Amino acid sequence: MPARFEGKVALVAGGDDAIGRAGALAFARQGATVVVAGTDARKLDATVRTIRHGGGRAESIVTDVTRDGKDAAAHMVAVTVERCGGLDIAFNNVTVTGPARPVADTCETVWTELLAHNLTGVWTSMKHEIAYMKEHRGGVIVNTACNLLSNGVRPGLGAYAASKAALTTLTRAAAGEYIADGIRINAISPGPAEEPGTTGPRPAGQDHATADEVADSVVWLCSDESAFVVGHDLVLDRKRAA
Template sequence: MSARFAGRVVLVAGAGTGVCRATAVAFAREGATVMVAGPDPDELAGTVKLIRDAGGAADSVTADLTRGGSDAAVRMVAETVERYGALDIAFNNATVTGPNRHVADIQEADWAQTLAGNLTGVWMAMKHELAHMEARGAGVIVNTSCDMAATGRLVGMGAYAASKAALSALTRTAAHEYIAKGIRINAISPGPAHGAKPGETGGATAEEVAETVVWLCSDEASFVVGHDMVLDKKTVV
């Protein structure tokens, strides 16, 4: 294992599989102590086992940012700090796909749930992550948006696109507010099919997304602030 992130505590929030799992494993491989948070304890346990079996340090906390509200955000940050004494890096990857309907056909409950997961849940996570990082005078946060939020090509996914576009704006605003306090904040916008093989649709694999997140959180990216990095071979604009 590398010592690139030795001594640093990383919170990976959203789920116990996919991009979250790949990112948690990637951070652990680089020497970080990793806390994984999500709604499914069995999935989280699987990620923790992968890391520990490889000689890394990891633990989990069950927290559903979509349905758990502020309590879930408070719990995952508080348990991370309580167990490890710090929170240096946070990757907020909570994603709710939402309804596949044209804008006029979206039900209010579906709209609310999509924004609760993709925007409000991440905002609540940031709120409590930032409070701890500000007290320490340092930290890094990466949020997951979506390249389709910028292009509008995601026909039938208006609630999802709106929530992710709002998250991009929130990320940039927070980046300007907190960089003077020693906290770097960025976002990533993966293209579709990041579970597919490289090159199939232009989307990155979960492992490729993970490597980008790790780089954004590293000292090598210390000059990168307030960006929404598109991970797609296609043109965005």
């Protein structure tokens, strides 16, 4: 069976956490040229080495689409295209949880930073990803939201949940606006995830997906097998199964 993404370029923004790394490795296994972007050069380089060691193609970009200025996301997309020849898939996995505090005890600085990372950073990334894809026959975008909306918001995480709920809404709005341009946009909503490659039985009571299981879902959403999935937020947990 041919690899799903042979000849395609996948950008993983926020590629330096467990889910981002697992996503990058999964795209590479399916034949994509992978670009991992994030703030931790050491982790990004380790992912690139792993992919290349396995015979894949990978590049890294050290950047912070939130703190590096208004042109950071444009630079990330431009470097991806320059080094790899295009952009077919974007996995926007930028996530910051922040300190756990009740809503009324959350300071303006924390509130602003959570919105900047979890919403504005993804929005600016999407702006430039969409602009490129519109001019080059479309593409696929997946954003990382959070399953707190389906499971119930835990005390102290109201600000974080609000930023991710806004991202889900933004994803659905963009999906409707750009499907006619051949751009499919969806979101995933996982819970906490372990490092990729974690093995062994699932601990009793663990209802959230592992990083590798989340990556499998992202790969499916980016594949032709989900060609008619548009504007969805795929919740990855088992607590609501009944």
